[in-house]
Amino acid sequence: MSSAARPLVEARNLVKHFPLRGSGRLAVRSVDGVTLTIGRAEVLGLVGESGCGKSTLARLLINQIRPDRGEVIMDGRDLLAMRQGELRRFRRTVQLIFQNPLAALDPRMRLIDSLMAPLAAHDTGTREECLEMIHAMLGEVGIDPGLVERYPGQCSGGQLQRIVIARALLLRPQFVVCDEPTSSLDASIRAQILNLLNDLRRRFDLSLLMISHDLRALRHICDRVAVMYLGRIVEMAPVEEIFQSPRHPYTRALNAASLLDEIGLDAAGRLVQGEPPSPVHPPPGCHFHPRCPLADETCRRQVPALERIAENHEVSCHHWRTSTS
Amino acid sequence: MTMVTRTVRWIMRQHWTFIAGLLSGTIVALLLITAPVMSLHDPVAQDLSMRLQGPGGDHWLGNDQLGRDLWARLLYGGRFSVVVAALTLVLSVTIGTLIGAWCGRVGGAIDEFVMRVVDVLISFPEIIVALFLIAIIGPGFGTLVLALTLVGWTPFARLARGIALDISARDYIVAAEVLGCTRTFILLRHVIPNALRPISAMTFLRFGHKLITVGALSYLGLGIQPPDSDWGAMLADARQFAVRQPLLVFAPGIAIMVTALSVTLMGQGLEIDADRSRRLRTGES
Amino acid sequence: MISPDETPCLKVENLDISIGDTIAVARGINLEIRRGETVALVGESGSGKTVTALSLIDLLPPPLRVTRGTVSICGQKITDATPDVLNRIRGNRVGMIFQQPSSMLDPSCRVGRQVGEALRLHKRASRGEAFERAIELLREVGIPEAGRRARSFAHQLSGGMAQRVMIAAALSGDPDLLIADEPTTALDVTVQAQILGLLERERKQRTLSILLITHDLSIVSAMADRVVVMYAGSIVEEGPVAAIMQAPQHPYTKALIDCSLMRKAGGGDLESIPGTIPSPAQSIPGCRFHPRCPHALARREGSVCASDEPTATRTAEGHLVHCWAAEP
Ligand SMILES: Nc1ncnc2c1ncn2[C@@H]1O[C@H](COP(=O)(O)OP(=O)(O)OP(=O)(O)O)[C@@H](O)[C@H]1O
Ligand SMILES: Nc1ncnc2c1ncn2[C@@H]1O[C@H](COP(=O)(O)OP(=O)(O)OP(=O)(O)O)[C@@H](O)[C@H]1O
Ligand code: SF4
Ligand code: SF4
Ligand SMILES: [Mg+2]
Ligand SMILES: [Mg+2]
Numbered sequence: 001m002s003s004a005a006r007p008l009v010e011a012r013n014l015v016k017h018f019p020l021r022g023s024g025r026l027a028v029r030s031v032d033g034v035t036l037t038i039g040r041a042e043v044l045g046l047v048g049e050s051g052c053g054k055s056t057l058a059r060l061l062i063n064q065i066r067p068d069r070g071e072v073i074m075d076g077r078d079l080l081a082m083r084q085g086e087l088r089r090f091r092r093t094v095q096l097i098f099q100n101p102l103a104a105l106d107p108r109m110r111l112i113d114s115l116m117a118p119l120a121a122h123d124t125g126t127r128e129e130c131l132e133m134i135h136a137m138l139g140e141v142g143i144d145p146g147l148v149e150r151y152p153g154q155c156s157g158g159q160l161q162r163i164v165i166a167r168a169l170l171l172r173p174q175f176v177v178c179d180e181p182t183s184s185l186d187a188s189i190r191a192q193i194l195n196l197l198n199d200l201r202r203r204f205d206l207s208l209l210m211i212s213h214d215l216r217a218l219r220h221i222c223d224r225v226a227v228m229y230l231g232r233i234v235e236m237a238p239v240e241e242i243f244q245s246p247r248h249p250y251t252r253a254l255n256a257a258s259l260l261d262e263i264g265l266d267a268a269g270r271l272v273q274g275e276p277p278s279p280v281h282p283p284p285g286c287h288f289h290p291r292c293p294l295a296d297e298t299c300r301r302q303v304p305a306l307e308r309i310a311e312n313h314e315v316s317c318h319h320w321r322t323s324t325s
Numbered sequence: 326m327t328m329v330t331r332t333v334r335w336i337m338r339q340h341w342t343f344i345a346g347l348l349s350g351t352i353v354a355l356l357l358i359t360a361p362v363m364s365l366h367d368p369v370a371q372d373l374s375m376r377l378q379g380p381g382g383d384h385w386l387g388n389d390q391l392g393r394d395l396w397a398r399l400l401y402g403g404r405f406s407v408v409v410a411a412l413t414l415v416l417s418v419t420i421g422t423l424i425g426a427w428c429g430r431v432g433g434a435i436d437e438f439v440m441r442v443v444d445v446l447i448s449f450p451e452i453i454v455a456l457f458l459i460a461i462i463g464p465g466f467g468t469l470v471l472a473l474t475l476v477g478w479t480p481f482a483r484l485a486r487g488i489a490l491d492i493s494a495r496d497y498i499v500a501a502e503v504l505g506c507t508r509t510f511i512l513l514r515h516v517i518p519n520a521l522r523p524i525s526a527m528t529f530l531r532f533g534h535k536l537i538t539v540g541a542l543s544y545l546g547l548g549i550q551p552p553d554s555d556w557g558a559m560l561a562d563a564r565q566f567a568v569r570q571p572l573l574v575f576a577p578g579i580a581i582m583v584t585a586l587s588v589t590l591m592g593q594g595l596e597i598d599a600d601r602s603r604r605l606r607t608g609e610s
Numbered sequence: 611m612i613s614p615d616e617t618p619c620l621k622v623e624n625l626d627i628s629i630g631d632t633i634a635v636a637r638g639i640n641l642e643i644r645r646g647e648t649v650a651l652v653g654e655s656g657s658g659k660t661v662t663a664l665s666l667i668d669l670l671p672p673p674l675r676v677t678r679g680t681v682s683i684c685g686q687k688i689t690d691a692t693p694d695v696l697n698r699i700r701g702n703r704v705g706m707i708f709q710q711p712s713s714m715l716d717p718s719c720r721v722g723r724q725v726g727e728a729l730r731l732h733k734r735a736s737r738g739e740a741f742e743r744a745i746e747l748l749r750e751v752g753i754p755e756a757g758r759r760a761r762s763f764a765h766q767l768s769g770g771m772a773q774r775v776m777i778a779a780a781l782s783g784d785p786d787l788l789i790a791d792e793p794t795t796a797l798d799v800t801v802q803a804q805i806l807g808l809l810e811r812e813r814k815q816r817t818l819s820i821l822l823i824t825h826d827l828s829i830v831s832a833m834a835d836r837v838v839v840m841y842a843g844s845i846v847e848e849g850p851v852a853a854i855m856q857a858p859q860h861p862y863t864k865a866l867i868d869c870s871l872m873r874k875a876g877g878g879d880l881e882s883i884p885g886t887i888p889s890p891a892q893s894i895p896g897c898r899f900h901p902r903c904p905h906a907l908a909r910r911e912g913s914v915c916a917s918d919e920p921t922a923t924r925t926a927e928g929h930l931v932h933c934w935a936a937e938p
Pocket of ligand 4: 860861862897898899900901903904905906915920932933934935936
């Protein structure tokens, strides 16, 4: 990566806590100080267990919700300082693809109307021009144009996910967040969709944030992977390093758990104990210490900083040197 | 033609209560619309020689205390009751749905405020508000509609807000926001169409209630003023003659009941269907 | 080594399951599980795995019913059994765990009592005894502070804990056969390894037989002794885990393993299967996989694949393939 080019997305110290209703000052600490960058035409994977804050982080990055603290710089401009008009133009350049395509489409609208709506919202041209763009895009995602006369309930999950992808790409975004785009799909359809995304990102020069709880799904498509645990990033590195030389004990556990066939049940089970603690009362020190086989007194007391241990490789663990062995 | 066949098919797919209500409701509506044709007599023409006559001849239901044709009065009076009830409902639904859905979408202080207003208004019986207004601006058609609408929009606002809140959490609304659709567009294209079914069910269910309220106000002499009349006023006028000519009381009473019942049945049918399709949809996903 | 003449723990012969009388959702299912063996039943969504599992203990929901064939558990015939016998078998011989643990637990009942319920019903234990035994079981399945947890309600448990409770409940009747329908699909990956490890431990300790239903092939190679692959309601291949995972013979099995383990094809893309699984209502003559099959013989010699249902070919000891292209 050339250091001269400024990354497309820069997030600094993002914090988002959701207050718990009726419990005074308690809050769900969904995102708790996240700093990351995504380069132009780069695909960053974001992996972590359910509830660790992946979707919240994604929604912060595309300005769907506002952070309590921190900033998001997109293409050199501060997202949080943007005014209405500028925001609307910004909206075109970031898009979101959902986990469940059936839920992401209005059940009462024909697919063609769902595809047309964003184009109309941005005054993209006459109806004929819009239709032409839609047909071209349907070709890109491999959908027969006749299908769009139907309602969402009449199509398969794989078809609907292609439609959702087409709808997002129609606005020619630069940055697309895919929030577990394949986890509601069958293995064969999942492969088709991942192939499609990989293909489209090359052709449209897209920057992607690929969210998943399954590391294996990220291997094929990502350049770098960020591993998240309880609201914080614990390791971030190029994808092959995450697979071949993970440094954080949690990354190693995730890695083993998603590659059960290669690593075996016993080894995978030994790498992590117990279950993720509640994000309302995260453990002090390193959030991972109650489950970590390497945890010691330091871990219980001191929060490890996100440390740069190599070009492009960051880890937040007191004992990352030990954990390599 | 396709429009007609589509409508017919749609109707045939509904619950049987809807179809039953629709049938009887249509008959009532047709009778009221064609009142000038269906009644052989002028509803206000008095003929004291025919006072309190029972059914017979071309006076199908007999005559009232002033010798006016009861059938004609029933049809013309019904027009008034039904129009007031329907008009206030249409106004209430439109206002209520827009305000409610909008509040649900914007949230915050505005929402909080409007909902408190709704809470206050909803606790007033419609009839009290109407009495109050009539005391200020005098009785009449306009007052009646105004009074009933003033309170009538609140339950619709509450329902629409609840639906809007529920829908706002759905992915397709988030998608529309991310795609840059405007607030108005989301409200009109996503939120309201998805709220339409429960709202229309509630509209039908409230109709009977409105009809009876209109009747009650007229019964108290606060609705329509003579020489015009409606079912409530007819009931009130017939009170003292109930023993000598029970039909005078029964006819408007039954008319109110049948009309209210058929519309309520339609509402129930719609509600059952809304429930059924919701269960189907959530069961699938 | 298990002697071949021992009565199998589960034996299914020629089982057909239909919606009403006409639409078949499973046909000609033959399945055998020996004592202490884990058999994985795999296939895409809608291939009939859950339906098959439910039919084993006569729990099919109404429009679905068994139209042909027999099921025996530990030599006892389930099909046509009286309700009494059925209940005894369900309580003492078979335990079942499901994908969504929290939805299978009664929200208004303390988990200890639910785990002890089978003991009260089938082993005639007193309430106190059952509760004590339940706490023991909860401890066995790795629930910390089991005594306290036994008094909590289902919604107070995390997904992984709830699944452990389900396992404890399934084990309470001391069954011979455990049917696990996607037991870890709803759980986090790191918790998944723990739950599977627990199942594996219990299997060894109790010489349990396990029917493990899943669509994740990486779980299969870590857990199973034998694998049965289902496609669109029929078994297409079965055999020892090593043979299936390393040398699958049926084109569908090959494709399923490739895309489940996200292997790459020649061009750098991930392997995928074109098309989608047919619905039970769709009638497809011949091999049900032929519209999606890259090796469909139809294109080569005559039209066997498109017209005749493939018969089983034995390619190796215990390895059966239902494909015209398979060679013995
Ligand atoms: N709008 C909200 N209000 C309150 N709490 C929220 C809200 N959104 C998310 N949370 C909480 O924040 C935490 C993180 O949620 P998030 O959806 O970001 O997790 P996730 O990593 O995407 O999980 P999953 O893999 O299940 O999608 C969770 O504990 C969740 O309950
Ligand atoms: N209650 C039911 N009524 C009618 N059809 C059903 C019912 N349950 C299942 N089916 C049908 O039977 C077929 C097999 O379903 P089954 O649930 O066994 O699939 P599965 O292999 O378990 O899939 P999954 O991986 O999604 O759990 C499907 O096509 C399904 O539509
Ligand atoms: S800091 Fe300590 S507890 Fe945290 S991951 Fe590293 S070794 Fe484990
Ligand atoms: S029988 Fe023919 S169509 Fe079916 S799997 Fe074998 S080769 Fe393919
Ligand atoms: Mg999420
Ligand atoms: Mg299933």
